[in-house]
Every structure is written in C-alpha cells, then in structure tokens.
Amino acid sequence: MLSVLFLALMGRTIMDIFFKYAVQYTHSLSPTQAFRRIVSSGFFWAGSVLSVINFCLWLKVLSNYDLSFVYPFFSINFVLVMISGWLFFNETLDMKKWVGMGIVLVGSLSLIVA
Numbered sequence: 001m002l003s004v005l006f007l008a009l010m011g012r013t014i015m016d017i018f019f020k021y022a023v024q025y026t027h028s029l030s031p032t033q034a035f036r037r038i039v040s041s042g043f044f045w046a047g048s049v050l051s052v053i054n055f056c057l058w059l060k061v062l063s064n065y066d067l068s069f070v071y072p073f074f075s076i077n078f079v080l081v082m083i084s085g086w087l088f089f090n091e092t093l094d095m096k097k098w099v100g101m102g103i104v105l106v107g108s109l110s111l112i113v114a
Contacts, residue, residue: 001064005073008057011050013080017088018047024089069111076108 022044026034038044061070079101085091093101 004057004060005065005070008054008061009074009077009080011054011057012074012077013084015047015050015054016077016081017084018043018050020085020089022047073108073111075104079104 022038022041023034026037029037082091082093082097082101086093
C-alpha cells in the first residue's frame with residue numbers, strides 16, 4: 001500500500017509539471033488564444049489524464065491511511081514541485097526557499113518515523 005501512496009505523490013508532482021508546460025508562454029496572449037493554445041497542448045491532456053488517475057489513487061490512499069497522516073505527508077509535493085520548477089523551468093530558489101523546503105521535508109518525513 002505504501003507504493004500507492006508514493007505513486008499518488010509522484011503523480012501529483014508530474015501532473016503539476018505537465019500543466020506548467022501547457023501554460024508556458026500564454027501570459028501575453030488573449031484569453032481566447034491562451035485557452036486554444038492550452039487545450040491543444042499534449043501536456044494539458046497528459047496532465048488531465050494523470051489528474052483522473054491520481055484522483056483514483058488518492059481515493060485508494062484515503063481508504064487505507066488516516067487523513068491526519070496522508071495530508072501532511074503530501075506536503076512533500078510542495079518541495080518536489082519547487083525543485084521541478086528549478087530543474088525544468090529555470091526558476092530561482094533562494095536560501096529562504098531551501099530552508100523552507102528543508103522544514104517541510106523534516107515535518108513530513110517525521111510522520112513516517114513517528
């Protein structure tokens with residue numbers, strides 16, 4: 001069951017990356033042009049399919065774990081998304097963000113050993 005928990009976590013992170021790729025370079029377009037570009041993107045559709053799959057995984061996770069465990073544990077997603085932004089989109093991570101990610105990781109991972 002732990003594998004489903006990690007699959008849901010990774011699925012959520014990958015879904016966020018796909019959606020970011022889908023909306024890249026749409027900020028200067030009109031709403032209609034942006035919408036057309038987004039829905040014609042393979043990343044949008046991949047993210048959408050992954051969203052449905054991830055929803056099913058999340059329901060499975062919730063049926064097997066306490067909400068008070070899994071929801072805080074999924075804070076790891078914040079860290080994974082921030083690192084993904086840095087790796088794939090050249091976003092900057094200053095010292096405050098690194099420290100914040102460390103605090104989130106310590107808090108989330110402490111749930112496993114507790």
